[in-house]
Amino acid sequence: MQKINLPQGFSLERTLTCGQTFRVLKKGDVFLYQNGGSVLALKQEGNSLSFESFGKETSEDSVKSLLGLNDDFALINSELSAVKGFSGVIDKTLGISIMRQNPFETTISFMFSVQSAIPLIRKRLNSLSEIAGVPIETTYGKFYLFPSSSSLRQLSDSEIKSLRLGFREKWFKEFIMSYNEEKIMKIADMPFEEKEKELLKIKGVGIKVAHCIMLFSMNELSAFPVDVWIKRGMESLFGITGTTQKVTREGRKLFGRFAGYAQEYIYYYMRKIAKEGE
């Protein structure tokens, strides 16, 4: 068990459940989450984060990077609150950070997210992991690692069918069959525009999913994924409407280099309001 001092206001719960990632297992006040080939048991107590690693050992630096703890939240929030009409949103969404996830799992996750609500996405990803992933025993229960590309290639047709991916199935098959880790890593190192262009070449990856991949797994904090919630938010907060392309462009222009953080805040804020309205 190791401990990390957290930045002021950080919320593990909000960060893991705000929608940027899916395969989180909550066991009481402990969250199980994969990092590389190991499973982390994470627990926050005030400004302290304790973590225990199952499988391979995990360094403190690796946990910090995963959870986006190296981001300068004071700077980010001060820049974003300079945007007229936005500080009220920040006040209600404090503690969320942008995680730095694995591009392979992130691409599949958001490919699965197309025209789907979060519980369904989670179900698909968990089934996939149970079918083809390695189980890791922890003191909090079993956790399946996300499958490697090679084990996904070995799935039978009936196993893939059992995921009930619908029209996403052909994208998934094509992606795993043509997946090349070197190529993805090369894309991750490209400048923003080229990255976006390359990601859009993947079948099943449109502008929203491309921006999710860039923001959550390729260190592009200015990416601005636009889904229905962001459209609602941008309209009600700033009067910005239009196509996904247009809202993406205007959101990036409005918020600048930390637009991705603004996006997470808006997403969390809009969903929270929607829940409270029920």
Place this chain on the structure above:
DNA sequence: TGACAGGAAAATA
């Protein structure tokens, strides 16, 4: 039970 939720790609103009 039919309406509704949710993005990408193909079709159309």
Place this chain on the structure above:
DNA sequence: TATTTTCCTGTC
């Protein structure tokens, strides 16, 4: 090039 239509599954 910009707008419209089609694609699937799950939930209520």
